[in-house]
Amino acid sequence: MRLAAYAFALFIAIFILLRLFRPSDTGAGRYTGSDRSMYNSLSQQRANQPGGSGKGSATKETARTYTGPVKFPALGQSLQAISATGGKQPRNRNVLFATASLKSANSLIPLACKMSRERQNYVHFAFIGRSEISLPDLLKINGEDETCQMIMHDARPDFPGTSTEARMMVSTIRALHHIHAFMHPQAVLIDSTDAEEEYFVLGTRDQIQAMDRAALIELPDPSNTQFSWITKLDSSSLAAWDKIEIDILIQAPAHGAANLGRLLRSLSKADLSAMAIPHITIELPHAVDAQIDKTIADFEWPTAYLASGSPARMVSLRRRISRQKLTEEDSSLRFLESYWPRNPSMSHILVLSPHTELHPQFFHYLKYTLLHHRFSNAAMLQDWNSHVMSYGFSSPKTLLDMSEPLAVPEREASEKEGGAFVWQGPNSDATVFAGNKWIELHSFVSRGMEMQDSDSSVTWPRKETSKKHPAWLEYALQLSRLRGYYTIYPGSDTAEVILGIHDDIPDVPEEYSEDSEAQKDAKGDSAKDQATSLFDADSKVSVLSTLSGEGGLPSLLNLPILSWDGREISPEILERDAREYAAKFRREVGQCGDTAIPKWPDKYARDLFCTPKEEDV
Numbered sequence: 001m002r003l004a005a006y007a008f009a010l011f012i013a014i015f016i017l018l019r020l021f022r023p024s025d026t027g028a029g030r031y032t033g034s035d036r037s038m039y040n041s042l043s044q045q046r047a048n049q050p051g052g053s054g055k056g057s058a059t060k061e062t063a064r065t066y067t068g069p070v071k072f073p074a075l076g077q078s079l080q081a082i083s084a085t086g087g088k089q090p091r092n093r094n095v096l097f098a099t100a101s102l103k104s105a106n107s108l109i110p111l112a113c114k115m116s117r118e119r120q121n122y123v124h125f126a127f128i129g130r131s132e133i134s135l136p137d138l139l140k141i142n143g144e145d146e147t148c149q150m151i152m153h154d155a156r157p158d159f160p161g162t163s164t165e166a167r168m169m170v171s172t173i174r175a176l177h178h179i180h181a182f183m184h185p186q187a188v189l190i191d192s193t194d195a196e197e198e199y200f201v202l203g204t205r206d207q208i209q210a211m212d213r214a215a216l217i218e219l220p221d222p223s224n225t226q227f228s229w230i231t232k233l234d235s236s237s238l239a240a241w242d243k244i245e246i247d248i249l250i251q252a253p254a255h256g257a258a259n260l261g262r263l264l265r266s267l268s269k270a271d272l273s274a275m276a277i278p279h280i281t282i283e284l285p286h287a288v289d290a291q292i293d294k295t296i297a298d299f300e301w302p303t304a305y306l307a308s309g310s311p312a313r314m315v316s317l318r319r320r321i322s323r324q325k326l327t328e329e330d331s332s333l334r335f336l337e338s339y340w341p342r343n344p345s346m347s348h349i350l351v352l353s354p355h356t357e358l359h360p361q362f363f364h365y366l367k368y369t370l371l372h373h374r375f376s377n378a379a380m381l382q383d384w385n386s387h388v389m390s391y392g393f394s395s396p397k398t399l400l401d402m403s404e405p406l407a408v409p410e411r412e413a414s415e416k417e418g419g420a421f422v423w424q425g426p427n428s429d430a431t432v433f434a435g436n437k438w439i440e441l442h443s444f445v446s447r448g449m450e451m452q453d454s455d456s457s458v459t460w461p462r463k464e465t466s467k468k469h470p471a472w473l474e475y476a477l478q479l480s481r482l483r484g485y486y487t488i489y490p491g492s493d494t495a496e497v498i499l500g501i502h503d504d505i506p507d508v509p510e511e512y513s514e515d516s517e518a519q520k521d522a523k524g525d526s527a528k529d530q531a532t533s534l535f536d537a538d539s540k541v542s543v544l545s546t547l548s549g550e551g552g553l554p555s556l557l558n559l560p561i562l563s564w565d566g567r568e569i570s571p572e573i574l575e576r577d578a579r580e581y582a583a584k585f586r587r588e589v590g591q592c593g594d595t596a597i598p599k600w601p602d603k604y605a606r607d608l609f610c611t612p613k614e615e616d617v
Contacts, residue, residue: 066162070171072178074154079182082151085122087183090212093235095121096185097150100129100172100200104191106142107222111189113148115231121238123150126179128172128200130160155179165199172203180211187238189230192218215241220273226361227274229368229544232552236380237371244370245347246432248280249338251470252354254513257291259354259505264299266358266537274367277302277314278350281338284319285326285510328471329449331511335472336442341435349438353429355507356394357500357537365490365498365543366393366432372553373488374434384556387574389437389476389485392427395495399566400425400477402466408492409560409568419491420554424564424574426476426487428469430499436603437485444605445475451589451609460589464564467517470509481564482585482608483601484578488556493546500535582608 086092097112099105109125116123127135135152139145155178157163157171179185188211190196190204208216215238219227230238248267252260267280280301284292301315318338320326326334341347348370352358369391373379396406408421433441452458461478480486489495508515544551563569563577579597585608586592592610601607 071158078153094185096124096188098126100197103195109142116149120234126153126155128155169199169203173207176207186235187215189217236377237375240375246278248350251283254285257295261295271360279314281316286320326511332472344436347435355502359498390487391432392487392489393430395492400465422486423562467512496534
């Protein structure tokens, strides 16, 4: 009886597995008229895109005619073996590389193995192609062996060599469906070049929409070493790959088109293959030189190779009506009104000064920095984002009032982390402001100015920054001091590769255009352009080579902290100084007297004022 019971249990287990890895009774795995129609529609969409391969021609289709139900002879075994990776949970450490092409496998396998050696993720590789090559041989011919720690999955259907293109696309969709059920990959990485099979790309794009929070990362050239930084990111960072949004804001000068032209040309040459094309807003004064008008008219964005055949233009121009010279207050208001994040946690704004010039790899480093510092497991668990206002890409040399040099700590920890540091002083050259902090800054300035209008005795803010910098930076600095916020800066070696800060043509903010002190500060101590000797836009130096640990970014907890006035301080001192400054601000500006400061800061800065607006925002 016991033997019969065991035999019956074994029969039930085998029956369940066979049912799981066969097409459903609805015919989802069978070549049908609707499948053929869907394949033709998706294929035409891809063919219309620049570089569309147009694979799956009628000649090839007639040579491959099998349309039977889809089964996966080998997939069940490998999926059953990965229970220890936590694949049943929506959030885990699983990352999937997938391909159907041997050429694409040649590019993806080295990248996947490199990621597996970082030991941050469970790295999986799925092959859904027609070739009959074994997975161990596929690994071997691509120069890898058992030291590669990734988990291989044979996701090929039965009869792949004679299946129609439509059946292979259905096979891709069904394979990813089963993989998702057992793995819940946080990101799926594929080759988007013509080397990849069309049915695979179409099927993956179709199925990814049903895979919860998984990000689809379409690599334009997986063999390109510029993308090797992807292997340094953990699964949590990669899951945010296709969710973050970046807009660009530029305040154009009234005179001198050379700086603006240089910046716009560098934007046109930037490699944006790692991210969605950002929208650019250019703020213009009332009156500008004719040459500036021409420079902007000649600027094409996105450039032809980025536009994908779309006539859409992603540039907005905002030109002021008033002829009156801007005050500090007016300039700050206009700047902050230029942008509002659609999603505070995912939408961010890159502020660029006209005197900057970007290296083609700039946006690679930008995305690498954002994904690591905002979305990594460490960032989430240790709440890094609560104190980060922005991400700087230059390496400041002086305090914001330009009275003294900024002394970055020269100690072992700083060198170990590639010279990176955090500073309470924000930056106006090239900085990404976090969406949620931009909202808080917007509300902070609005409430403060309303308070000042209602009480003429309130003097706000106290000038702590040089007139070389735009007026809005003063408000950003004050909010940083009130909250204990800071900006993350790269080491000088990295900053000098990704960004040039030119001072050959003085670039004075419009609100200080008639101020002699501002003219002097903008010109600097030397007539020689410092960026000429430090920055090379055509340099082939990899940004990763300037970072520590073979291209890794540091933990925020390991970086030295500098106060707004240049002192090296501890996190505890940072918090203490912020509380004391907030109490003083509430008394002198917020009209709160000596009332207790609320325990939790308000995301609209309402806790800093005691006669707030009636509106919530």
